[in-house]
Amino acid sequence: MGSTAKRPQRERRSGGSARHRERAPRSVLARRGGVRVLERAIGILQCFDEVNVRLTLHEIAERTGIHKATAFRILTTLVDERIIDQPILGGPYELGFFALGCADAILGGSMLWRKAVPVMAQLRDELNETIVLAQRRGDQILNLDKMVRRQGIIEAPTVGICTPLHASPAGRAVLSTFTHRQLDAYFDDYAVNTDSPRALSEARAFRRQIENAKAAIADPASDAPGSLVPAVPIRDRAGDAVGALWVAIPAGRMNPALFRQCLRRLISAARRLTA
Amino acid sequence: MQHDSDMQHDVSRQRYSVEAVRRLARICRLFSAKGPELSLREISSLSGIPLRTAEKIVATLDARGVLSAGAAPRRWTLGPMWLRLADFKRSRIDVREVALPVIRWVFAELNETTFLGVRLGDRRVVAECLISTQPVRRVSHVGDEVPLHVGSSGRALLSGLSDADIKSYLTRIQLINYGYDTVTDPARIWSDVRKARRRGYLTATAELTKESYSTSAAVRSYSGEVVAELTIIFPLSRETRELRDASIRLAVEGARRISRRLGHGFDSKTPSA
Numbered sequence: 001m002g003s004t005a006k007r008p009q010r011e012r013r014s015g016g017s018a019r020h021r022e023r024a025p026r027s028v029l030a031r032r033g034g035v036r037v038l039e040r041a042i043g044i045l046q047c048f049d050e051v052n053v054r055l056t057l058h059e060i061a062e063r064t065g066i067h068k069a070t071a072f073r074i075l076t077t078l079v080d081e082r083i084i085d086q087p088i089l090g091g092p093y094e095l096g097f098f099a100l101g102c103a104d105a106i107l108g109g110s111m112l113w114r115k116a117v118p119v120m121a122q123l124r125d126e127l128n129e130t131i132v133l134a135q136r137r138g139d140q141i142l143n144l145d146k147m148v149r150r151q152g153i154i155e156a157p158t159v160g161i162c163t164p165l166h167a168s169p170a171g172r173a174v175l176s177t178f179t180h181r182q183l184d185a186y187f188d189d190y191a192v193n194t195d196s197p198r199a200l201s202e203a204r205a206f207r208r209q210i211e212n213a214k215a216a217i218a219d220p221a222s223d224a225p226g227s228l229v230p231a232v233p234i235r236d237r238a239g240d241a242v243g244a245l246w247v248a249i250p251a252g253r254m255n256p257a258l259f260r261q262c263l264r265r266l267i268s269a270a271r272r273l274t275a
Numbered sequence: 276m277q278h279d280s281d282m283q284h285d286v287s288r289q290r291y292s293v294e295a296v297r298r299l300a301r302i303c304r305l306f307s308a309k310g311p312e313l314s315l316r317e318i319s320s321l322s323g324i325p326l327r328t329a330e331k332i333v334a335t336l337d338a339r340g341v342l343s344a345g346a347a348p349r350r351w352t353l354g355p356m357w358l359r360l361a362d363f364k365r366s367r368i369d370v371r372e373v374a375l376p377v378i379r380w381v382f383a384e385l386n387e388t389t390f391l392g393v394r395l396g397d398r399r400v401v402a403e404c405l406i407s408t409q410p411v412r413r414v415s416h417v418g419d420e421v422p423l424h425v426g427s428s429g430r431a432l433l434s435g436l437s438d439a440d441i442k443s444y445l446t447r448i449q450l451i452n453y454g455y456d457t458v459t460d461p462a463r464i465w466s467d468v469r470k471a472r473r474r475g476y477l478t479a480t481a482e483l484t485k486e487s488y489s490t491s492a493a494v495r496s497y498s499g500e501v502v503a504e505l506t507i508i509f510p511l512s513r514e515t516r517e518l519r520d521a522s523i524r525l526a527v528e529g530a531r532r533i534s535r536r537l538g539h540g541f542d543s544k545t546p547s548a
Contacts, residue, residue, distance in 0.1 A: 035335045037295040042339045045360060053367045077293040081300035081546045095364045098300075100497050101543025103361030106353050108308025137343075142355055146362075156366070160359030162340075 040066050041074050045083070045095075050158075054092040106144075110135065112234070112243055112273075113144055119269045120147045120245070127262060130154055130248040134170035136241060137162065139186065141171035146248070155248040166190065166206040169213070169229035170244035176214040177233050177241040183207065220263040228254045230262035232270045245270055297546075298324055298332055299341065304544050306353045312345035313352075370494070370503050371402045373536045378405055378505070381529040385521060387509040388413045389529075392428040392491070393502070395420070397448060399429040402503070413487045413508045424464050425453050427479035427491035428506040433464070434471035435493055435501020441468060454483035476527050478519070486511045490522040492530035497538030505530045 043064045047055055057075065061068040075093060078084040085096040107113045112135055120131045124147040132146045143159045165171035165186070178186065187203040194202075217232055231246035247262045301322045305313060313321070319329040333351060336342040340356040374391045382389045382405040390404035401419040406412060423433045423444060433441060441464075450459040458464055458479075471477045476492040488511050494503040507522040534540070 035295075035331060037293055038299055038332065038335045039339065041293070041296045041299060042336075042341060042356075045356070048360065048363060050363050050366060053363075073293050074296055077296040080292065081297060082541075082543070083300060095360055097364070097497055097538040097541040098303075098543050099357050099360035099364050100538060101541070102303055102306070102353050102357035104543075105306045105308050105311060106358060109306075109311025109352070142358075144358065158359060159362045160355040160357070162355055 044074055048095045054094045056092045115273055119272055123265055123269050130156055132157055132246050132248055135243040136174050139165055141165055141168055153250055155250045157248050169231040170246045172210050172213045173231040173233045173244040174241040175210045220260050228259045230259055230266055232266040234270045235274045311352050312350045314350050374533045375403060377529050377532045378403055381525045384525055387507050388415055389507050390415050392504045394432045397423055399423055399432050411510050413510055422448060425457050426482045427477040427489045428504050430467045431471050431477050431491040431493045431504040434468045455485040456481045476523055488514050490526045492526040494530045495534045495539040
């Protein structure tokens with residue numbers, strides 16, 4: 001690649017073309033720089049996950065595409081702020097306990113979570129499976145917290161992930177409380193907002209899954225067709241679905257009898273949360 | 276007096292500090308369980324960041340899931356990214372790995388057998404152990420297990436359970452003598468549980484073997500839950516007041532150090548610099 005191919009990248013990094021740089025006042029550039037550095041800092045935080053627990057400066061720079069010197073400055077500040085830990089000076093970095101403090105603030109501020117914690121613990125002990133609490137956020141559903149099965153082979157879904165309501169069993173449990181008109185409006189929005197040419201047929205397939213979820217929740221003893229992920233909606237006192245409880249079970253262990261057992265327990269737990 | 280290398284490190288930290296990142300941290304620290312939602316004006320006035328700058332920062336943080344829109348319009352909460360990162364952090368905390376350097380430190384101080392015990396159901400299991408190199412020593416091995424009411428280590432773990440869970444344990448478990456002088460009286464077990472909660476440590480004499488003395492202290496996680504215990508155990512023949520006191524001091528301090536490394540007592544409101 002010649003130098004002409006590299007130029008646009010260099011220009012993007014420095015906040016636009018030379019012509020625009022000349023025109024922009026210094027303060028605007030400084031602000032743009034501030035936002036860019038924030039995005040880079042967030043990018044660094046997002047390098048860490050269940051697999052990448054400890055990362056060196058080199059690895060972080062490589063993953064984020066940030067220059068090593070810049071990454072070092074950002075990391076130094078993240079360590080000072082205790083968002084990231086560096087147990088050994090010059091050694092690899094890992095997530096600090098700051099995230100746990102933030103998670104505490106989110107969860108402690110949620111009435112749904114405070115009510116659900118003892119119910120989830122009881123369910124986990126009764127079923128010896130992983131119980132997940134999901135919270136509705138408009139047309140999305142967020143896995144808020146989980147209580148993981150204590151022993152053996154577990155399925156431990158990641159919390160803090162938002163998905164559209166129709167795209168997860170917990171969300172479909174919420175959608176099962178919608179009237180036909182509400183569902184029509186939801187999928188109309190979906191068709192408008194999605195680029196997929198198969199939006200209409202996908203919407204039909206999702207509606208079938210929602211009908212199946214509705215039928216299973218209405219009668220846990222019936223043979224549940226389709227996906228075997230037990231999930232039930234949690235309603236507030238006005239009857240609106242505010243979240244869902246679901247059981248995460250590895251596919252190899254799931255069977256119709258266990259599905260029905262989980263569903264029955266979930267329904268009774270969800271009723272307690274509404275009361 | 277501050278060491279030269281520490282001073283150099285502080286100077287370089289200040290030189291490399293990035294203000295935008297400090298502001299990110301400052302804004303996130305404003306949220307709490309009691310105040311989970313804030314308006315832009317509150318964010319600006321509480322953090323001391325000018326309103327227009329705060330608006331730009333909040334927009335960036337919102338777009339990247341660090342903050343998200345609250346239930347009320349024009350209010351923000353901490354975003355789902357923190358739940359995800361906390362989940363990763365929590366799932367990768369390995370008590371044994373965190374405790375090993377501390378166990379080594381305790382061991383180096385006394386050269387007495389030191390182990391980390393964790394609860395597995397109704398039993399205490401040794402997860403890590405360093406055995407004394409003295410000619411007469413108390414031996415223990417990784418994987419050794421006893422019921423929770425047995426020995427200072429078991430009862431230190433028992434003390435971390437709720438009263439209802441302890442009651443349930445005492446009714447379902449047969450309290451029999453597992454060695455020489457195991458405590459089998461529920462009243463004594465309750466008394467030890469209260470003692471462990473109050474003092475932070477427990478001692479026991481000759482429970483599994485006739486000739487041993489042990490001191491155990493509970494290890495707590497970020498959330499305050501008892502997740503392990505640290506025990507120093509030695510032959511009664513070596514027991515003196517000095518050794519007893521030293522084992523108590525080291526077990527308590529060792530458990531405190533492990534707990535700190537697990538995030539116990541971590542105050543997310545305070546930056547280190």
